[in-house]
Amino acid sequence: MIKKILIIISFLAICTGVSFANTDEKKVCTGFGTWTKDGEYKIVRSKCITEKEYQASLNAPDYLCKYYQKSIWKESERPYGKKQYQYTDSSLTKINALKDEGKALCDAGKLRDGEAKLVEAIKIISHTRMN
Amino acid sequence: MKKILSTLSTFLFVSSIATSVFAAGDEATIKKLSSMYKSGDATQAIVIPQDTKFAANVKKNILPNINLPAGFSISVFAVVPDARHMAVARNKTTVWIGTRKDKVWQATDRDMDDIADTVEQFAPTVKFDIPNGVCFSDDGHLYVAERNRVLWFPAAEYFMESPDTVAVPIIDQGNLIPVEEESYNHTARVCAVNKADNKLYVSLGQPHNVAPADKLDLYQEVGIGGMISFNRFPGDLDRKVVATGIRNSVGHAFNPKDGSLWFTDNQVDGMGDETPPGELNRMPKMGMWYGHPYTGGGEVRTNEYKGQTIPKKDADRYVKPQVEMVAHAADLGMMFYTGKQFPKKYHNAIFSAQHGSWNAVKPRGARVMVTYLDSKGNAKKTEPFADGWMTEMGTYLGRPVDVQQYFDGSILVSDDKAGVVYRIKYEG
Numbered sequence: 001m002i003k004k005i006l007i008i009i010s011f012l013a014i015c016t017g018v019s020f021a022n023t024d025e026k027k028v029c030t031g032f033g034t035w036t037k038d039g040e041y042k043i044v045r046s047k048c049i050t051e052k053e054y055q056a057s058l059n060a061p062d063y064l065c066k067y068y069q070k071s072i073w074k075e076s077e078r079p080y081g082k083k084q085y086q087y088t089d090s091s092l093t094k095i096n097a098l099k100d101e102g103k104a105l106c107d108a109g110k111l112r113d114g115e116a117k118l119v120e121a122i123k124i125i126s127h128t129r130m131n
Numbered sequence: 132m133k134k135i136l137s138t139l140s141t142f143l144f145v146s147s148i149a150t151s152v153f154a155a156g157d158e159a160t161i162k163k164l165s166s167m168y169k170s171g172d173a174t175q176a177i178v179i180p181q182d183t184k185f186a187a188n189v190k191k192n193i194l195p196n197i198n199l200p201a202g203f204s205i206s207v208f209a210v211v212p213d214a215r216h217m218a219v220a221r222n223k224t225t226v227w228i229g230t231r232k233d234k235v236w237q238a239t240d241r242d243m244d245d246i247a248d249t250v251e252q253f254a255p256t257v258k259f260d261i262p263n264g265v266c267f268s269d270d271g272h273l274y275v276a277e278r279n280r281v282l283w284f285p286a287a288e289y290f291m292e293s294p295d296t297v298a299v300p301i302i303d304q305g306n307l308i309p310v311e312e313e314s315y316n317h318t319a320r321v322c323a324v325n326k327a328d329n330k331l332y333v334s335l336g337q338p339h340n341v342a343p344a345d346k347l348d349l350y351q352e353v354g355i356g357g358m359i360s361f362n363r364f365p366g367d368l369d370r371k372v373v374a375t376g377i378r379n380s381v382g383h384a385f386n387p388k389d390g391s392l393w394f395t396d397n398q399v400d401g402m403g404d405e406t407p408p409g410e411l412n413r414m415p416k417m418g419m420w421y422g423h424p425y426t427g428g429g430e431v432r433t434n435e436y437k438g439q440t441i442p443k444k445d446a447d448r449y450v451k452p453q454v455e456m457v458a459h460a461a462d463l464g465m466m467f468y469t470g471k472q473f474p475k476k477y478h479n480a481i482f483s484a485q486h487g488s489w490n491a492v493k494p495r496g497a498r499v500m501v502t503y504l505d506s507k508g509n510a511k512k513t514e515p516f517a518d519g520w521m522t523e524m525g526t527y528l529g530r531p532v533d534v535q536q537y538f539d540g541s542i543l544v545s546d547d548k549a550g551v552v553y554r555i556k557y558e559g
Contacts, residue, residue: 029523030494057492063403119434128339131316
């Protein structure tokens with residue numbers, strides 16, 4: 001009886017392991033697509049990482065340092081993002097300076113200090129009127 | 132019809148002794164249309180061809196990817212460019228569809244095969260400005276909530292075939308919000324009629340990622356970052372702010388069972404890929420506060436107001452979300468299912484659209500959700516109902532915006548990326 005239970009437990013453990021492995025291997029992709037003149041949908045560019053890699057990136061100590069920098073770039077430097085807000089030259093200069101300071105602190109391993117500087121930049125963006 | 136004309140006559144008398152400010156660019160037209168005169172504008176309605184290669188491609192490339200529960204199927208109801216929020220007529224198989232541009236479309240199934248035969252521009256002589264919000268009342272009136280104006284189209288089912296449609300401002304251009312607060316982003320209005328007080332309810336998104344402190348008093352007073360109600364016929368507007376603390380709601384509906392108002396809310400950007408959550412809210416009574424700008428979504432505090440004490444006047448009226456949706460999914464239009472076509476488990480459930488967002492590494496949204504309620508009218512469970520508008524590569528095939536019930540109990544889903552309205556039916 002005990003032997004049978006052990007076999008069942010072993011079987012379940014293997015199945016669970018396979019299941020987790022499959023979850024880990026599941027891809028997280030970002031991409032862009034377009035309609036061709038022939039009416040076909042074509043993926044132009046895509047970038048994939050595994051779910052495991054994605055989760056690891058979310059839990060990395062420098063996640064917020066990287067995330068905030070990217071967010072600042074998207075909203076205040078990337079042309080489309082920048083167009084959405086009523087920035088002044090001085091607010092953009094300030095955002096840029098805070099981003100540089102934050103990045104330098106993050107690169108130096110002072111992650112919390114770096115995040116704080118980057119959040120200051122994001123606060124300016126957040127409170128800027130949208131177009 | 133008699134009642135509508137009577138109401139209109141009353142308005143014409145009132146308007147003859149009152150002065151109004153009309154939309155920039157179409158003041159003269161609106162003045163004529165609201166007095167039931169021809170505009171003199173020769174603009175004809177744009178007609179969208181339906182039997183095209185594009186429509187065939189949507190059927191070939193998108194529909195086979197959509198996953199639905201067993202017994203359901205999806206088809207193309209209409210090709211509608213930039214399709215956003217929808218209003219379904221009462222006596223005709225017509226659906227009005229708003230856009231975030233300058234047009235309202237009307238799609239009509241004339242031969243009763245559940246496919247729109249004509250899709251054309253509604254009221255082409257009116258110069259609309261972000262006419263996203265369309266709603267139709269049980270007594271036959273169409274309302275269009277624009278960026279900064281609300282128009283009433285009495286007897287729209289009857290007047291819709293003409294380029295000159297009677298159009299009466301309920302809130303004149305520039306009076307929905309202060310002109311200096313106008314923006315392009317967060318100004319896709321939605322509207323709904325409350326049967327309990329017969330008023331129109333319109334949401335007013337606030338024009339920031341996070342509203343700054345120096346704007347909060349003004350916004351609470353006007354209803355920006357909230358919702359307002361007002362009379363839906365000309366005369367005393369009786370404008371009231373019914374909810375505040377909302378960042379940008381683009382979907383609301385009244386529960387027909389208990390009359391409570393439910394709404395979606397889009398939450399703060401720049402806090403993380405998986406935070407803060409999107410929201411589905413219930414308004415237990417009027418005048419409640421929903422957290423913004425102190426909370427970014429759910430009960431997650433914003434970086435901008437972290438550590439600050441929430442003012443007592445707001446904290447005392449705080450209502451937390453009924454459902455926390457996945458972050459950055461952009462929950463938009465919603466409806467309560469009152470039909471009989473769908474299985475019983477869907478009766479009085481909420482269907483809501485997730486538009487999806489690029490503001491996260493992991494693409495999400497692009498699906499229709501269903502939320503079941505318990506016997507007390509609270510959310511019990513939320514799950515995907517229809518998905519597949521996003522490929523495994525993270526590419527959007529379509530982006531659902533709104534869900535509305537069609538006359539036969541099937542549901543319509545608008546998609547502003549593909550530019551179509553789908554119909555989902557149940558046959559068992």
